[in-house]
Amino acid sequence: MKVLPVVCVVMGLLFAACTKTEMKPETNIVSASSNDNISIVRKRSNLLISHSWIYQGFYFHYIDKQRKGDPQYVRGASNNVINLNDTKYIFSKNGTFVEYDGGYTYPGTWKFTDTTASLLILDYQYWKDNDSIQVLNNSHCNYTAPMGYHSKSYAELIPAL
Numbered sequence: 001m002k003v004l005p006v007v008c009v010v011m012g013l014l015f016a017a018c019t020k021t022e023m024k025p026e027t028n029i030v031s032a033s034s035n036d037n038i039s040i041v042r043k044r045s046n047l048l049i050s051h052s053w054i055y056q057g058f059y060f061h062y063i064d065k066q067r068k069g070d071p072q073y074v075r076g077a078s079n080n081v082i083n084l085n086d087t088k089y090i091f092s093k094n095g096t097f098v099e100y101d102g103g104y105t106y107p108g109t110w111k112f113t114d115t116t117a118s119l120l121i122l123d124y125q126y127w128k129d130n131d132s133i134q135v136l137n138n139s140h141c142n143y144t145a146p147m148g149y150h151s152k153s154y155a156e157l158i159p160a161l
Contacts, residue, residue: 044117047136048110049091053157055084062144062154065134069154088160097122131155 059069122129131143141157
């Protein structure tokens with residue numbers, strides 16, 4: 001018979017510990033996060049349109065920052081596989097861009113597709129590039145892009161003078 005009072009006390013303690021309390025979500029955290037994301041996209045967009053960009057380097061089979069892959073082009077090198085000396089990108093605030101490449105002009109539209117502005121979509125007339133931004137500041141725009149099924153290319157862009 002001593003078990004019944006003990007069970008009643010334990011059940012009473014559990015019931016008291018499990019009572020609901022009113023908690024309101026903090027709406028400022030959500031809006032601050034949204035504002036931060038908008039600010040990141042705006043800042044990265046402004047960096048992208050701040051000047052035209054030229055290639056510093058271009059690599060196949062990217063692994064990581066220390067192992068960029070097989071160099072296809074390095075500005076100033078004499079043994080480049082491809083010639084990107086005259087290739088230039090000009091991005092506009094209205095979401096358009098033009099790639100000038102060896103006398104050819106490739107217009108398109110650009111946009112960041114995520115709230116951290118780390119995925120840049122370049123939509124040309126006949127193809128689309130999905131570029132993952134690695135570095136974007138006033139002096140570098142470095143990104144990777146899918147290349148084939150299991151590989152990536154790596155591009156290093158610098159401001160055109």
